[in-house]
Amino acid sequence: MQKARQPWTSDQYSAGINPEWHTVLANLLSANEFPLELQDIVDKVSTGQRLTIEDGLILYNHSSLTDVGRIANAARQARFSNDVFFNHNVHVNQTNLCILSCKFCAFSRTKKSADAYALSIDDYLQQISLYAPFVDEVHTVGGLHPDWGIEQYEGMFSAAKKMFPDIHIKALSAVEVNHLSVISGLSVSETLIRLRNAGLDSLPGGGAEILDDSIRDIICKGKETTAEYLEIHRCAHEIGMPTNCTMLYGTIETIEQRLNHLDLLRRQQDESGGFQCFVPYPFLPDSSRLPEAQLATGTEILRTMAISRLMLDNIPHLKAYRMNLGDEISELALQFGADDLDGTVHQESIMHLAGSTTPLDSDMSQLAKIINNAGKIPVLRNSKYTIFREYIATHSANIPPKGKGVSLRVI
Numbered sequence: 001m002q003k004a005r006q007p008w009t010s011d012q013y014s015a016g017i018n019p020e021w022h023t024v025l026a027n028l029l030s031a032n033e034f035p036l037e038l039q040d041i042v043d044k045v046s047t048g049q050r051l052t053i054e055d056g057l058i059l060y061n062h063s064s065l066t067d068v069g070r071i072a073n074a075a076r077q078a079r080f081s082n083d084v085f086f087n088h089n090v091h092v093n094q095t096n097l098c099i100l101s102c103k104f105c106a107f108s109r110t111k112k113s114a115d116a117y118a119l120s121i122d123d124y125l126q127q128i129s130l131y132a133p134f135v136d137e138v139h140t141v142g143g144l145h146p147d148w149g150i151e152q153y154e155g156m157f158s159a160a161k162k163m164f165p166d167i168h169i170k171a172l173s174a175v176e177v178n179h180l181s182v183i184s185g186l187s188v189s190e191t192l193i194r195l196r197n198a199g200l201d202s203l204p205g206g207g208a209e210i211l212d213d214s215i216r217d218i219i220c221k222g223k224e225t226t227a228e229y230l231e232i233h234r235c236a237h238e239i240g241m242p243t244n245c246t247m248l249y250g251t252i253e254t255i256e257q258r259l260n261h262l263d264l265l266r267r268q269q270d271e272s273g274g275f276q277c278f279v280p281y282p283f284l285p286d287s288s289r290l291p292e293a294q295l296a297t298g299t300e301i302l303r304t305m306a307i308s309r310l311m312l313d314n315i316p317h318l319k320a321y322r323m324n325l326g327d328e329i330s331e332l333a334l335q336f337g338a339d340d341l342d343g344t345v346h347q348e349s350i351m352h353l354a355g356s357t358t359p360l361d362s363d364m365s366q367l368a369k370i371i372n373n374a375g376k377i378p379v380l381r382n383s384k385y386t387i388f389r390e391y392i393a394t395h396s397a398n399i400p401p402k403g404k405g406v407s408l409r410v411i
């Protein structure tokens with residue numbers, strides 16, 4: 001039987017990156033030939049110079065997706081060799097009640113909706129308990145509940161931490177933090193500190209959409225502004241709380257606006273340094289309300305993944321988000337710069353109501369198969385990317401019990 005490497009560790013900021021990656025990358029790129037019109041970019045990447053927005057435009061417009069992907073794959077390979085990371089997580093969406101109605105969202109409901117729900121703390125715990133023997137992370141995001149203040153979330157997180165002390169709580173996108181701070185009359189920092197003290201371990205990156213207020217005013221009016229999104233993540237980083245960042249593309253934004261979004265994130269990372277992972281995902285058109293969306297094609301999804309890897313030279317990880325991309329495109333994305341595959345998930349509403357058909361019953365061995373199919377090595381990680389263990393499937397891994405639904409009710 002194949003023998004796995006010994007488990008290894010990293011600090012939170014290098015997050016598993018090979019400290020010699022610059023040298024490895026220069027060697028990898030010099031061993032390859034690239035078209036003349038990409039040579040400037042290859043030289044910049046191999047000498048550690050940051051790409052400009054104009055470089056990003058060249059990569060978006062270049063005729064050979066394969067060449068763009070080869071540069072991005074080298075940038076990934078230098079940092080992580082053939083390793084691709086994943087974790088064993090579950091999503092629990094605490095409520096679909098929301099005071100906003102973003103144009104791309106198929107998830108939110110008002111109190112009048114027949115299928116509106118809000119989990120009580122007991123329901124929340126019960127949802128986690130179905131998967132607790134198997135998972136090491138719960139991912140909790142939802143709508144902006146009109147009545148819940150910070151006490152509701154403090155109660156939810158502290159109860160979850162008490163019952164499941166080993167499960168990492170990654171919860172609340174920036175817009176939820178912003179809403180809680182307003183509704184509770186607290187500053188963003190005070191809000192985050194209270195939530196951290198209750199058990200919140202990290203923030204996911206949702207709510208970034210496109211960081212351009214002219215676009216935000218059209219697709220998600222009322223959400224936090226670009227400056228507020230960055231400020232909320234800065235506040236989290238300042239208290240040592242790691243966060244992810246995202247980009248929802250393929251609505252009405254231009255390529256320049258996407259590239260500017262990436263530039264804003266890497267500037268923020270230069271200042272505050274706490275982004276662990278970038279998650280780019282395309283708008284899913286079904287069942288939602290944005291007929292004017294331009295929609296990303298398959299090659300555009302792969303190209304955006306590759307360009308994200310190359311532009312974001314200071315954010316360690318790049319995630320292929322299965323719930324949105326699907327398993328087939330995610331597998332390809334691992335050859336276009338992505339080094340992380342999210343995740344077992346088990347239950348998910350937001351993307352599935354928007355049209356995702358990605359299976360929710362994948363176990364670890366099935367994730368490992370996707371990674372192996374891409375020619376990479378599956379590595380289990382913890383939520384903070386500080387502990388790693390090569391995964392070798394020995395049997396069909398555990399699938400948690402199904403069919404024990406909890407009662408959903410409006411509070």
Ligand code: SF4
Nearest residue numbers: 098100102105108143
């Ligand atoms: S995207 Fe989030 S904030 Fe916007 S309507 Fe949906 S649940 Fe509410």
